[in-house]
Amino acid sequence: MTQIDRILRRAGLALSLAGAALTGPVLAAGDPAQQVMPQMPTGKTEDKPGGALVREAPDQVVANDIIGERVYGPNGQELGEIVNLLVNRDRGTVDLVVIEAADAASGRTSYPTIAWASLAAETGATPRYVTDLTAEDLRNGQNIQDEAQRWPGMFNYTAELKDRAAVGTGGEELGEIEDIVVRTDGQVVAIVVQLEGKSGILDGIGGAPRAIAWEAAKPKSEGDRPVQLAVNPEQAEKAPPFDVMAPEPGRKPGQYSQSPRP
Numbered sequence: 021m022t023q024i025d026r027i028l029r030r031a032g033l034a035l036s037l038a039g040a041a042l043t044g045p046v047l048a049a050g051d052p053a054q055q056v057m058p059q060m061p062t063g064k065t066e067d068k069p070g071g072a073l074v075r076e077a078p079d080q081v082v083a084n085d086i087i088g089e090r091v092y093g094p095n096g097q098e099l100g101e102i103v104n105l106l107v108n109r110d111r112g113t114v115d116l117v118v119i120e121a122a123d124a125a126s127g128r129t130s131y132p133t134i135a136w137a138s139l140a141a142e143t144g145a146t147p148r149y150v151t152d153l154t155a156e157d158l159r160n161g162q163n164i165q166d167e168a169q170r171w172p173g174m175f176n177y178t179a180e181l182k183d184r185a186a187v188g189t190g191g192e193e194l195g196e197i198e199d200i201v202v203r204t205d206g207q208v209v210a211i212v213v214q215l216e217g218k219s220g221i222l223d224g225i226g227g228a229p230r231a232i233a234w235e236a237a238k239p240k241s242e243g244d245r246p247v248q249l250a251v252n253p254e255q256a257e258k259a260p261p262f263d264v265m266a267p268e269p270g271r272k273p274g275q276y277s278q279s280p281r282p
Contacts, residue, residue: 063075073228082200084182117134138152228262
């Protein structure tokens, strides 16, 4: 989804999140929505009838806002650009960040990986991602062949999750995976799915992507097959609509307001 699409969707939903709580709404036992509600701030739309929706908490960020950001070392040297995330399949945590680094001397491009815990967001006049690692550390560390390389025990976010078709427990077509929401300690909170047959802003709140709790979704993928989620179409439909955090003065969209280090 482009930034323009996000702006249009945000305008169409007419969000009102003042006083939003950090937990989901009270749901009746056995309600399909209860099983898929992620731990994210909730609010209401001004659409009629007003419906609950979620967006990132201050200590959460969407993967699509991390990718494309540049990383700087302790001396202010630019190390490269974040091009991918590697998500632990068992724990549901972002363990590694893939950086595209260009060597000015050789003209070669490499893809070093750094631990999520070594990355922090520096706030201020120019928010940016920083690490204590140096360019030499990256050269001597673990490199992958390219950003799309598969990694045992990990989801390659851009190759195996983002923009991939999602199916339910019985193989039912659910839609397309749009994003994931990550907490500052690396824990993935939710997987964001654009449901099949929904056209975004034209469907109002009903057309917004759904944020499904990662622990409920339990995504599985094999090769180029669709990603299977442990939910059925009813549960996916009941999951709360999701809208990305709007920019704030002095804060870059998607940047942390706290360090992502645990």
